[in-house]
Amino acid sequence: MGKEVCIAMSGGVDSSAAAALLRSEGFKCFGVFMITHEKSGNDREDAEKMAEKLGIKLHVVDLRDSFKRVMDYFVEEYKRGRTPNPCVYCNRIIKFGELFDYARQHGAEYFATGHYIHQKNGRIYAGIDEKKEQSYILSMVDRNVLSRVLFPLGLKKKQQIRKIARDLGLEVHDKPDSQEICFISEENYFDRLERERPDIVKKGSVYDTEGNLLGSHEGIHRYTIGKRRGLGIALGKPMYVVDINSETNTVVLGEREDLLNDRIVAEDLNWLTEPIYEEFEARVKIRYNSPPAEARVYQTAGRLHIEFAEPVSAATPGQAAAVYVPEGDKLVLAAGGWIGRN
Numbered sequence: 001m002g003k004e005v006c007i008a009m010s011g012g013v014d015s016s017a018a019a020a021l022l023r024s025e026g027f028k029c030f031g032v033f034m035i036t037h038e039k040s041g042n043d044r045e046d047a048e049k050m051a052e053k054l055g056i057k058l059h060v061v062d063l064r065d066s067f068k069r070v071m072d073y074f075v076e077e078y079k080r081g082r083t084p085n086p087c088v089y090c091n092r093i094i095k096f097g098e099l100f101d102y103a104r105q106h107g108a109e110y111f112a113t114g115h116y117i118h119q120k121n122g123r124i125y126a127g128i129d130e131k132k133e134q135s136y137i138l139s140m141v142d143r144n145v146l147s148r149v150l151f152p153l154g155l156k157k158k159q160q161i162r163k164i165a166r167d168l169g170l171e172v173h174d175k176p177d178s179q180e181i182c183f184i185s186e187e188n189y190f191d192r193l194e195r196e197r198p199d200i201v202k203k204g205s206v207y208d209t210e211g212n213l214l215g216s217h218e219g220i221h222r223y224t225i226g227k228r229r230g231l232g233i234a235l236g237k238p239m240y241v242v243d244i245n246s247e248t249n250t251v252v253l254g255e256r257e258d259l260l261n262d263r264i265v266a267e268d269l270n271w272l273t274e275p276i277y278e279e280f281e282a283r284v285k286i287r288y289n290s291p292p293a294e295a296r297v298y299q300t301a302g303r304l305h306i307e308f309a310e311p312v313s314a315a316t317p318g319q320a321a322a323v324y325v326p327e328g329d330k331l332v333l334a335a336g337g338w339i340g341r342n
Contacts, residue, residue: 004028005150006103007112008095009058011046013172014114014153017161019054020168021152022112030108031058034099036067036090037182046172053170059106066098075197078221081246082318087137087288088336092270096141096149104148111149118154122147124272124333126324129157136288139322139336140270193221204249206233209242209258220244223251226259226314240314260311266304266321266337273325273334275299283324283331284308286315286339292324292331304337317341 007019009031022029033047044060051058070090077084095113103111115134116127124146127133138146153161165173194201200221206214215233217223222230227241231253242254264286269275277299283292284306294309306321321339324331 003109004030004107005110005112006106006108007031007056008099008114009033009047009051010114011043011050011172011175012114012178013162013165013170013175014116015047016050016054016114016170016172017165017168018112018114018152019050019056020164020170022150023054023056025152027110029054029056029112030106031056032099032103033058033060034094035060035062035064036070036094037064046175050170050172053168059102061099061102063094063098066094069093071196075193075200075221077318078193079197079200079246080318081220081244083224083316085137085319088140088320091138092140092142096138096145100145100148109148111145112152113149114153115151116153116156116158117151119146119149119151125154125327126331126333127151127154132158135324135333136285136320136322139272139320139333140338142270143272146272190222194219202249204251206231206251206253208239209252209254214253217251220246220249220251225316244317256313259313261308261313261315261342262311263305263307263342264312264315264321265340265342266306266323266335267302267340269299269302269304269335269337271335273332276325276334280325282306282334283326285322285324286312287319292322297323303340304335315339 005022005027007029009015019029031051033044048058070086073089074084074086100111116129116132117135118125118127124135126135162173201219204217206217208214223241223244225241239253240259242258243252279298282295282297284295285292293312296307298305317339319339321337323335325334
């Protein structure tokens with residue numbers, strides 16, 4: 001019998017196909033589904049159906065109390081004038097934190113997920129499917145944890161995975177990918193924030209880059225760097241949020257070129273390789289769906305200073321910066337950090 005693997009099953013096509021692939025490779029598998037919020041119900045049903053279809057036992061773990069830490073982080077970042085990345089944070093403390101620990105406590109030698117990431121010899125490589133590549137959202141996960149994780153989908157593309165699931169008769173083969181933050185819907189985004197933390201609502205002023213008063217806002221949590229629509233201020237030309245300052249409770253609007261940054265800093269570093277102390281060439285992603293940009297990187301006082309070859313747009317404090325080093329025609333994920341204010 002093969003080594004025992006715990007596969008995180010979300011009820012979607014990726015984790016279901018990952019479980020099937022591991023089974024076909026001779027691993028002894030059991031699944032685990034985590035309940036994190038009130039919207040987990042339908043996905044749980046799908047996970048249970050897929051586990052039964054594949055002939056593996058499914059554990060259901062209620063992590064709603066732990067998941068409150070993610071919601072607290074989410075709100076606190078907005079209060080600080082930053083834009084949180086709850087998926088990156090959740091992966092760090094919940095999926096590859098508490099859920100990983102649960103798997104090891106229940107006898108699993110390895111943990112596995114349906115992320116599109118390739119790992120070899122302890123190094124994390126970007127997945128080959130550029131549209132689904134997900135190494136960015138794991139950039140803040142402990143490297144010692146990742147060394148015990150299997151990623152069966154890393155060398156495959158999404159269309160291949162859907163075909164595998166369809167050929168196996170898995171009903172979720174055409175299930176849409178999740179698009180929203182799992183615990184909050186777009187239509188009640190601000191309402192949810194304000195309901196969770198009424199103290200987040202604090203009116204303030206909106207200025208332009210020259211310091212001219214343009215109007216007022218209903219709370220800095222309603223803004224993020226690069227936002228253009230719904231500003232409530234008509235100026236006769238496109239304007240964007242270019243700065244949010246929690247200390248002065250102000251929002252600054254500017255033109256598109258004011259969003260450009262040729263350098264950023266990354267804090268609270270998480271190295272996925274051995275730390276690199278000398279200046280080095282890198283490719284850096286500043287958001288999940290942005291291409292990696294060429295940069296020179298150096299470290300001082302536990303911060304990475306990232307200088308881009310060409311300016312990037314809307315580098316946003318609070319988002320993750322994922323730093324890759326070239327290895328032939330591949331990219332190795334070297335480090336992650338939270339983008340700070342320059």
